[in-house]
Amino acid sequence: MLIDTHAHIMFPEFDEDRKDVIERAMDAGLERIVCVGCGAASSEAAVKMAKEDKDGFLYATVGLHPYDAMDVTDGLLAEWEKWIVADKESGARKIIAIGETGLDYFKSKVDPEKQKFSFKKHIELAVKMGLPVIVHNRSADEDCLGLLKEFSRGGELYKKIVQDCGCDGENMIEPVKAVFHCYGSTLEFARKVWEAGFMTSFTGIITYPSAKELREVVKEVPLDKFMVETDCPYLAPQGHRGKRNEPSYVVETAEKIAEVKGMGLSDVEKQVMENTKKFFGF
Numbered sequence: 389m390l391i392d393t394h395a396h397i398m399f400p401e402f403d404e405d406r407k408d409v410i411e412r413a414m415d416a417g418l419e420r421i422v423c424v425g426c427g428a429a430s431s432e433a434a435v436k437m438a439k440e441d442k443d444g445f446l447y448a449t450v451g452l453h454p455y456d457a458m459d460v461t462d463g464l465l466a467e468w469e470k471w472i473v474a475d476k477e478s479g480a481r482k483i484i485a486i487g488e489t490g491l492d493y494f495k496s497k498v499d500p501e502k503q504k505f506s507f508k509k510h511i512e513l514a515v516k517m518g519l520p521v522i523v524h525n526r527s528a529d530e531d532c533l534g535l536l537k538e539f540s541r542g543g544e545l546y547k548k549i550v551q552d553c554g555c556d557g558e559n560m561i562e563p564v565k566a567v568f569h570c571y572g573s574t575l576e577f578a579r580k581v582w583e584a585g586f587m588t589s590f591t592g593i594i595t596y597p598s599a600k601e602l603r604e605v606v607k608e609v610p611l612d613k614f615m616v617e618t619d620c621p622y623l624a625p626q627g628h629r630g631k632r633n634e635p636s637y638v639v640e641t642a643e644k645i646a647e648v649k650g651m652g653l654s655d656v657e658k659q660v661m662e663n664t665k666k667f668f669g670f
């Protein structure tokens with residue numbers, strides 16, 4: 389059993405055969421798929437898909453990718469907050485994280501200050517709602533980690549949120565939980581991420597012959613600090629490289645982790661499931 393913790397199956401790339409894609413994921417032994425929003429429209433689509441799914445197989449997140457950080461408004465965040473509260477009250481618990489959000493100093497055309505503003509707003513919402521954060525980080529290692537640390541228990545922004553809500557931080561709000569999705573930075577930075585208590589999640593990139601440095605990260609990752617994902621439709625693993633990626637292929641990433649860490653596949657799966665359920669509160 390595995391969970392694809394980061395899939396964009398609401399994208400138009402899956403319009404033709406979404407049902408088959410989901411079925412293949414079930415056949416491949418996946419237990420769940422987390423449909424990750426990365427803009428206002430795709431977040432809405434992810435939530436709709438998760439709500440309509442009656443098998444307890446699809447879950448959703450809401451967020452703005454750093455490419456779309458300029459779209460952040462109080463109105464949008466308030467709307468998401470309403471959705472999350474209603475979802476919790478209904479007992480469905482289908483909206484399970486905030487993101488993907490984060491910082492991208494490599495490709496995003498949005499001004500870094502605006503990106504930081506959006507990232508902060510997302511973390512704030514996550515802390516308030518007691519949900520974890522899915523972080524996209526590209527060429528922004530220290531700023532990403534720094535911001536998350538401010539929101540961790542004892543950090544300045546964390547204290548401010550507790551004060552603003554007038555609630556008892558010890559009982560009512562979780563310190564921020566976060567995953568560096570599609571981990572792609574150095575081993576040295578990964579150590580800092582783990583030390584701060586955050587998770588790393590691996591995609592099919594670790595199966596690419598050129599990804600030697602990343603496999604060093606996999607080799608060293610503590611057993612309780614990793615999850616797996618596809619980031620589909622992008623980044624198909626080596627066995628399907630160049631094609632559209634889909635959730636069932638996440639097995640290939642787990643197999644590579646088993647190989648690199650010298651573990652049995654079933655032990656990796658067991659560990660991944662434990663980590664994933666703890667992280668998302670399944």
Ligand SMILES: [Zn+2]
Binds near residue numbers: 394426488619
């Ligand atoms: Zn993504």
